[in-house]
Amino acid sequence: MSLKHALLGLLNYGPMTGYDLKSIFDKSIVHFWSASTSQIYRDLGVLEEEGLVTSRIEPQEGRPDKKIYMISETGREAFVTWLNRFPPILESPSRHDFLLRVFFGSHIPMEDLRFQFQRFVKEAQEMLRNLNGIAMKTEGVPPDLLEREKFFWGLTIKMGFISLEAAIGWAQECIKEIDAYQAQNLNTMADSTSTG
Amino acid sequence: MSLKHALLGLLNYGPMTGYDLKSIFDKSIVHFWSASTSQIYRDLGVLEEEGLVTSRIEPQEGRPDKKIYMISETGREAFVTWLNRFPPILESPSRHDFLLRVFFGSHIPMEDLRFQFQRFVKEAQEMLRNLNGIAMKTEGVPPDLLEREKFFWGLTIKMGFISLEAAIGWAQECIKEIDAYQAQNLNTMADSTSTG
DNA sequence: GAATTCATGTAACTTGTTACATGATTTA
DNA sequence: TAAATCATGTAACAAGTTACATGAATTC
Numbered sequence: 001m002s003l004k005h006a007l008l009g010l011l012n013y014g015p016m017t018g019y020d021l022k023s024i025f026d027k028s029i030v031h032f033w034s035a036s037t038s039q040i041y042r043d044l045g046v047l048e049e050e051g052l053v054t055s056r057i058e059p060q061e062g063r064p065d066k067k068i069y070m071i072s073e074t075g076r077e078a079f080v081t082w083l084n085r086f087p088p089i090l091e092s093p094s095r096h097d098f099l100l101r102v103f104f105g106s107h108i109p110m111e112d113l114r115f116q117f118q119r120f121v122k123e124a125q126e127m128l129r130n131l132n133g134i135a136m137k138t139e140g141v142p143p144d145l146l147e148r149e150k151f152f153w154g155l156t157i158k159m160g161f162i163s164l165e166a167a168i169g170w171a172q173e174c175i176k177e178i179d180a181y182q183a184q185n186l187n188t189m190a191d192s193t194s195t196g
Numbered sequence: 197m198s199l200k201h202a203l204l205g206l207l208n209y210g211p212m213t214g215y216d217l218k219s220i221f222d223k224s225i226v227h228f229w230s231a232s233t234s235q236i237y238r239d240l241g242v243l244e245e246e247g248l249v250t251s252r253i254e255p256q257e258g259r260p261d262k263k264i265y266m267i268s269e270t271g272r273e274a275f276v277t278w279l280n281r282f283p284p285i286l287e288s289p290s291r292h293d294f295l296l297r298v299f300f301g302s303h304i305p306m307e308d309l310r311f312q313f314q315r316f317v318k319e320a321q322e323m324l325r326n327l328n329g330i331a332m333k334t335e336g337v338p339p340d341l342l343e344r345e346k347f348f349w350g351l352t353i354k355m356g357f358i359s360l361e362a363a364i365g366w367a368q369e370c371i372k373e374i375d376a377y378q379a380q381n382l383n384t385m386a387d388s389t390s391t392g
Numbered sequence: 393g394a395a396t397t398c399a400t401g402t403a404a405c406t407t408g409t410t411a412c413a414t415g416a417t418t419t420a
Numbered sequence: 421t422a423a424a425t426c427a428t429g430t431a432a433c434a435a436g437t438t439a440c441a442t443g444a445a446t447t448c
Contacts, residue, residue, distance in 0.1 A: 002296055003407080009300040019427050032295035039408060041429055062416050064427040083304055086297055086312045089319045093436085097288045099228035099355055100198055101279055104205040105348040106341070108279055116282045123285045145302070151377060152301040159295055159366050166362035170355050181347060199435075215399050235436060237401055258444050260399040289408085 001082065003035050004043050008052060008079040011071040013141045018044055018067065028153065031131075031160055044069055052078055102174075114178050120171045128164045131157065197278070199231050200239050204248060204275040207267040209337045214240050214263065224349065227327075227356050240265055248274050298370075310374050316367045324360045327353065 010016065010024055018041045025035055047053045052075035058066040071079070098120060105113045141149055206212065206220055214237045221231055243249045248271035254262040267275070294316060301309045337345055 001406090002291070002293060006296055009303075012300075012303070017427070018429085019425095023426095029296065029299065032290055032292035032299070034289040034291070034408095036409065038410085038429075038431095043407090045429095060427085064415085064429090066427070079300075080303060083297055083300055084308070086315070087293060089294060089316060090323065092293045093230040094228055095198070095230070095291075096228035097198055097283060098285060099352050100202055100225065101282055102355075103225065103228070103348060103352050104202075104208075104275075104279055105351070106344050107205070107208070107276060112280070119282070120285060127286065148302050151373075152299060155301070155370050155373065156295045156299050158369065159298075159363075162362045162366045163359060166358045167355075170358045173354065174351050177347075177351065197434090213399070214401085215397095219398095230436095232437065234401075234403095234438085239435090241401095256399085260401090260443085262399070 002033060003039065004047055004052075005079055005082040006033055006035070007040065007043060007047065008071055008075050009083075011053060011069060012076070012079065013145075015068045015070040017069070021069075032156060047075070051075075110178060110182060114175060117171045117175050117178070121168055121175075124164050124168045124171070128161070128168070131160050131164065198229065199235065200243055200248075201275055201278040202229055202231070203236065203239060203243065204267055204271050205279075207249060207265060208272070208275070209341075211264045211266045213265070217265075228352060243271070247271075306374060306378060310371060313367045313371050313374070317364055317371075320360050320364045320367070324357070324364070327356050327360065 006025075006029055007021055010021055010029075016024075018037075021044075022035075022037050022040050025033075025040070029035075044053065044055075048055055048069070052072055053069045054072055055067050055069045058068055060066060098116075101116075102113070202221075202225055203217055206217055206225075212220075214233075217240075218231075218233050218236050221229075221236070225231075240249065240251075244251055244265070248268055249265045250268055251263050251265045254264055256262060294312075297312075298309070
């Protein structure tokens, strides 16, 4: 359900094409909700069928005609209803590919896992740098709303910082633990060699 | 793809039924990868069609017959291949319902959002307490492997701690920012009232 | 006597991914 | 002249959710 509501949420700022919505997504919401182009176009079609958005065609020359979507009154209501029903965080399904692989880490050489943690740290640090330069696309947003909107966007960006920093700390800690584990195993082996 | 590989990964510990797999999931992997019963049974069927697992029926009385799945050699290879190909973390799609709603927070009263942050803190603290008492289901795991396995499980649990703590810190910070924002707005209003 | 555990799924639906198709305009 | 931007999607497939169906045995 959330993608449709994210689209409705963005359409509150004003009429937009699927293309506009996609580019706004990729500059802001993508940090906590990703969507592909095909999904956006499909869901816009569904939203229109459901009467939550309306559209008009703006003819263009040399380019495909624009199909500009507007949120309807019903759409606004559906959006606010959704927004008022925060689900319990336990119910939000979590999927974390990297952790799943770490869980099964015993099936690959420890050095390979260590390498993956190092890569994780580098990639996360890179993401952190990008987050510093983040600029929400504000073209669609009426200037009088912008200041207030920025407050909420800032809260989500802050979460980006905090969780990336936490993830980096975790991965670095894991590397230390791997090193300690391997050092210990070397000692154990040396012991058993000398005593056996 | 990941759910199938998670199932293969668990089947490395020994033959199991769909029911067993589900209960192991719900005690360990669910913290970073969730799966429903129907999904597990379906994917087991697909894995069998693909030859990555085999199964045998164990008749029971008074209960449905057990269908016990075993990983095949091809399955083991597919699992290790998957495990060796960690994807870039940027490519792992992230979906965070709570953040999506915070992003659109301007559309509900600030007190309501504040309340949701408080609820978030409480729920996350509760999860943190549960994580303390976590016990990976180890019945299926051969004792000689257990110690080594625990090392990797420990790394994922540590991530649970760190990210929950980070999330709690973030939400508390957000509550402070909301209070500051509202105090500032009150002042501005008072100013404009006194001067206007 | 009620709830939980054990044990299997199917069916319908929604959501998300990947690959494909088209083509002018603008910028580097 | 190559790449990026603008602008639309469709089709096929994979993955995830929700609701339903069955029923004995065990534990509270």
